[in-house]
């Protein structure tokens with residue numbers, strides 16, 4: 302969309318800052334757009350709701366008010382990420398955003414329950430609801446505005462590939478459903494069916510509670526710790542693979558503290574290199590990641606022997622037999638130890654999430670049997686990475 306593009310460029314000029322800074326700016330900008338649009342809509346709905354005395358309109362207004370506060374929290378979260386950490390909270394204050402969100406969620410659910418009570422009361426004892434037609438038109442206008450905001454959020458989300466903004470767009474769109482109920486209530490009220498207001502109020506209240514649970518769930522997932530997105534992991538992998546001397550990347554861990562992220566990775570480096578050389582490579586990996594993603598990385602170095610013919614043989618055997626296996630997402634750290642009494646093939650794997658312990662054991666045994674058939678006399682040692690490593 303040309304219009305969306307020029308609006309965005311006007312308010313958030315894409316200068317030569319890092320991609321991370323630009324993402325943050327887009328996030329904050331979208332927060333302000335939501336906040337301003339929803340403030341306007343809240344004002345409209347509240348005034349109309351009070352004038353008409355319709356519970357459905359007032360409940361919808363309260364929902365919109367909660368959206369205003371949520372956007373405020375999102376903006377605050379982005380700003381918080383720019384602030385340096387302090388002695389008591391050395392990981393920054395990013396997670397405070399989720400606690401604030403949880404509080405909003407609780408308030409939403411409580412408000413929803415209150416409105417259910419009022420709505421049921423209105424169903425039992427309907428009160429006259431007579432709306433002027435311009436009010437109905439105005440509520441219709443709020444739906445259009447919501448759809449426009451949703452499309453814009455969708456546009457921004459694809460611009461910076463952000464799941465949060467995508468969720469925001471979805472939220473705007475579902476909000477419109479609740480306003481449709483309100484319109485139905487107002488029209489029905491004008492034609493002599495005032496009880497519809499109570500029913501619509503019930504619908505809006507249930508939606509309020511549902512929204513509360515949804516955002517609470519998301520905030521709790523973040524607090525408990527959820528996996529990084531595939532895009533996040535892939536972009537980290539890509540950046541590291543571009544560094545000279547890196548032969549492989551695995552076991553990527555991302556710890557999120559709101560917008561502050563801490564990353565650790567395993568990097569495969571030729572065992573022939575000196576410690577100093579390897580350290581240089583690891584520093585370069587750290588620098589690149591920090592610059593591109595604004596993360597704080599720790600690099601673990603795994604020595605590999607790409608020149609060892611036996612390792613090459615094991616590697617191609619594993620590639621040939623296990624690369625397409627959907628249970629295994631990565632094979633790494635392939636080494637072969639040959640001493641007088643020890644003949645061992647060692648490597649690590651990452652397994653698809655959702656596999657049971659029994660399935661993992663079975664998978665490892667299959668690999669072991671296959672390898673021992675091919676490389677007689679060798680012990681096989683497979684290390685399975687825990688679920689939080691990608």
Ligand SMILES: [Zn+2]
Nearest residue numbers: 364368472476
């Ligand atoms: Zn909403």
Ligand SMILES: [Zn+2]
Nearest residue numbers: 552567603634
């Ligand atoms: Zn490793």
Ligand SMILES: [Zn+2]
Nearest residue numbers: 580581583584
């Ligand atoms: Zn160092």
